Amino acid sequence: MPVPLSPVPETMAALSVVETGRPPALAMVNRPVPTPAPGEALLRVDACGFCHHDLLVMDGTLRRGVAPGVTLGHEIAATVAAVADDVSDRQPGDRVVSLLTAACGRCARCRAGREHRCLTGAGIGHGRDGGFAPYVALPATALVPLPDGIPAAEAALLACPLGVALAGVAAVDVAAGETVAVTGAGGGLGAHAVQIAAMAGAQVIAVTTSPEKAPALESLGASLVIEAGDGLDFAEVVMALTDDAGADVVVDTVGPPLWPATLRCLGQYGRLALLGDLTGQPASLRLAEVIFRDLRVIGVSGVSRPTLERAVGLAAAGWLRPVVSQTRPLTAEGVGAAWRLVAERRALGRVVVAPE
Ligand SMILES: [Zn+2]
Ligand SMILES: [Zn+2]
CATH class of the missing domain: 3.90.180.10 (Medium-chain alcohol dehydrogenases, catalytic domain)
Structure with a gap:
């Protein structure tokens, strides 16, 4: 069933790591809503998991390959808000979950079903902007469709973890x-x-x-x-x-x-x-x-498209249950609370962040 979408605004409040540390200094900063480049879809983020990877970047342990000023968050469940002219296999209203890498879909690794080792694709929420924002633009080749019936907070966990x-x-x-x-x-x-x-x-x-x-x-x-x-x-x-x-x-x-x-x-x-x-x-x-x-x-790190599709199928059939500990709002306080829950190992499974 198509999901009615509100009009896409020009700007949005995205999470920014002002200073790394334990705890990190976090703030919401105003940024333009991205325009989808050729091959890309603009996604309205419905939920984004808070991964230990995010914690390691936020405390300064993990630096290699992290783009300066990048929006973190790679566990993204979203609704397609718009697509570039050349994208025909996704349309506004589609519910999707993203791979962890913005895979090109064309290189030898992608063609071999190893999209997570794409030769050119950057890590989502690492080398390029991720899901701790109301909108993110990603290549359509990095998206897997979601069946109805898997709530967004659970769907966010289907790729990672x-x-x-x-x-x-x-x-x-x-x-x-x-x-x-x-x-x-x-x-x-x-x-x-x-x-x-x-x-x-x-x-x-x-x-x-x-x-x-x-x-x-x-x-x-x-x-x-x-x-x-x-x-x-x-x-x-x-x-x-x-x-x-x-x-x-x-x-x-x-x-x-x-x-x-x-x-x-x-x-x-x-x-x-x-x-x-x-x-x-x-x-x-x-x-x-x-x-x-x-x-x-x-x-083992990352997840290929065939494995993500299998995860979606197993969750849709009720064989596997994504374990959501709590959902927190996408605010500096909300993500700060998620950080504490993970740092103190109090969460069972994942804490999920959702735009309000
Ligand atoms: Zn993760
Ligand atoms: Zn590739």
Whole structure:
């Protein structure tokens, strides 16, 4: 059903990071509403997830490739407000979710179904403007249509974190009956990885620093929830739970803070999917541990169009549920509150920001 759209204004209030820090200084600044370039659609943002990536840019940890003055936010659910003359496959009123990269749709990577590794496309909300604004212009090739029935706040999470978690679990070939440990299980990637691994028929061990999230993680499919942190070695617990066999798979969304327990809890032929690095610090590795346990270690980031389309289909069919913790308004205070919820690890899944 076409969505009635209000007329597009000439200017809008977009989120600006005035100064990086913990907390960052945020403000809403007046900017022109972009005009869609050839191949682009102008989107009215309905909801945009607040990713850990945004937190890392806001606190100054992540700088590489970040365009000066860029509007952050890459988890965008939107309604098409206008299209460039040469765009025929999208029209005003269409509900869409965006890829995380403004993929060109033409290069070798895009044609191979690896749009997230497009040779020329900039990261949305990183190398080019993203969704913490009422409007954003994106290439039509970076958009996937949304069926009715998925609310905007949930739809915003279908590429990141849900699609990224889907790609991560697929990369390590989780089979029914296997034991899968998910670190950072209460976070955006983790809460979805728990669901996806459980859907694959695995026994899921959710590892979290927030034990109060245990009931929610069990409702998402975790067989067991174990607390990590404060000197507790979760690898010991995984070994005890598996009669010293170790986990078949670890989906790691945390990185250095839990290393080396993350590696140590893997059994023979174990597979490790690395999806997150919260600190950017080095992690030490004895190569013999990988060699003699026949481990496979694979990095996963981003989401391809086929994976995003699969995520949309699974959510529409009710197989997967995007986990929205809270929705906050697109104001400096609202995004500041989202920042605090994520920084203090109080949110289960994602905090979403929505223009008022
Ligand atoms: Zn994200
Ligand atoms: Zn491309």
